[in-house]
Amino acid sequence: MTDDEREYHKPVRRPAELFDRLFSGDDPAEVSRVAHSTAHALLARVRDDPTADVVQRLVAFTDDHGIDDIAELWSRSPARSLPGALWRLYLLQLMIHDDPLTAALLYERGRVEIASADPVVAGAPTPASPDELVALIDTILRGLFEGDFAVALDRAAAFCRVQAAGATYLADDYEATEPDRASVLTTRAARLATYGADLTACAALRRRDSLD
Template identity: 35%
Template structure:
């Protein structure tokens, strides 16, 4: 299964209904106002308030049913409701981190086979960082899916900075694996002077290599965003 390309953080395609929904019972008035002609400043303030309210409510409750409901809001309601709240938030903000955590989970669950392969390539390169994620050296697709849930769940019921550190380590290892695979595939291509531009297979392979490298670059940046977010949270500056 090919990995979906990433955009701002991950290419977690929007699915499901666009109707207002209530992840962890966010205020209906807030959700109904999203995208209804509010100024950018008002939308930004609402994004920050909703992220903080959701995080604190679940953390204080620790109700397993509520945690499950929050984790599966994308499956049940579609990514649009999360996007309306947080997609445009800057990475050094709480809603920006929440958006990236949700899209990371969806991306991991959509591509478990491919990501397990990239992990096995990248883990020896990155090394000790793999211990942070809690993933085995040779993860299965089921391991990847379970880790996707545990990272997001940890953001709500554990130490938020630890969840961000786990997310950072995971995407950095995946990026390393993609870079290594791209290098191997590039090495296997015929020498430049032997390539025929009319060769559709060569063009396809070159496009695949280019996509891998671009995805790895964006993942590496997202990993840095997660790491920066973890540091800001520890300092009490992630808002």
């Protein structure tokens, strides 16, 4: 078992600051083929049989099985692809489930500070409790499978941008007194902002039937 596999050993609760680590690969072409084929097969399966039980199993997958199976399939995929989008949504969900208190803190600070409609698009209550944010990210993930896929991606992207804004402002608050904590928050803000941009791009591709 490699060091990365130990990080993902199931059931797993990964630290949020590690949520963008990738697996090493063997044959890149085969990895890409499997990633795309499994992502398309998953969506086709749930769209053909969108029962509540099937959807709930997919939403609760990482709670029940950890993240390693999904990481093996999709973590090395391009960010702006179907498997890349699914990987980011599951990883975002796991990050919120793992530490809902921090997620709520970042979201509320971001909601207050951000100068955009992203809090409205994301759809969290005002203010949002930790449990409400867990419910929100599960609802967004559920929307991938039984709602409008592009809308769900847009909501997830908006969620990331609100969180990124919150992390940025909190990092500024801690810079003078707790620089290490500020650095962690800055790193998280950058990752969340990147995820937001990637998911927005994926939503646009989906609307053009070009998200492969």
